[in-house]
Amino acid sequence: MRTGRPMAVLMLTDGERESLERWARRPKTGQALAQRARIVLACASGKTNMVVAEKIRVSKQCVGKWRSRFVSKRLDGLLDEPRPGAPRLISDAKVERAVTLTLESTPTEATHWSSRLMGQAVRIEPQHCATHLACLRLAASSQ
Numbered sequence: 001m002r003t004g005r006p007m008a009v010l011m012l013t014d015g016e017r018e019s020l021e022r023w024a025r026r027p028k029t030g031q032a033l034a035q036r037a038r039i040v041l042a043c044a045s046g047k048t049n050m051v052v053a054e055k056i057r058v059s060k061q062c063v064g065k066w067r068s069r070f071v072s073k074r075l076d077g078l079l080d081e082p083r084p085g086a087p088r089l090i091s092d093a094k095v096e097r098a099v100t101l102t103l104e105s106t107p108t109e110a111t112h113w114s115s116r117l118m119g120q121a122v123r124i125e126p127q128h129c130a131t132h133l134a135c136l137r138l139a140a141s142s143q
Contacts, residue, residue, distance in 0.1 A: 008071040012044045019075055028103050036078045039066045090124055098122045098129060 012020070023037040035056065042052040049067065053060040069077035098118055107117050119126035 007049065008068050010040065010043045010067055010071055012040075016075060017041070017044070023078075028100070032080075033078060036066050039063055040070045040078065043067045043070075090128055094122050094124055098124070 020037040020041050024034050024041060026034075035058070038056055039052060039058070039062070042055060043049070043063065043066075047055070049060045049063040052063045056063070066078065098121075101118065101121060102113050107113055107121070110117060113121075115126040115130040118129040122129065
């Protein structure tokens with residue numbers, strides 16, 4: 001006989017399954033998000049938190065956290081929550097675009113992205129571009 005709290009039932013739509021599989025497979029996805037996607041996909045197959053935790057090599061509390069967060073907030077629940085501090089001046093979409101451009105393309109008029117070229121492409125100040133890319137440890141020269 002099973003004891004403890006009942007497991008939250010996790011059902012995926014086709015669109016959610018596609019997004020999760022893409023996040024789990026895509027090499028440029030942050031590893032934390034990829035791991036969360038793998039956890040939810042394994043939970044959706046009907047496995048218990050303990051089995052998923054052993055398979056993915058995380059704690060059962062970690063699996064329970066992401067299962068319940070997905071059930072309550074769906075895909076948005078797997079993304080990082082805002083941190084305390086001053087409000088951001090640059091939107092997540094612009095930061096994501098800068099990171100994606102840096103990792104997956106090169107500019108037409110140069111061999112690599114500089115802070116100035118990236119700033120022009122994404123429409124943000126070059127120093128902000130350099131700061132974000134440096135925080136993510138992505139290369140961008142300051143020229």
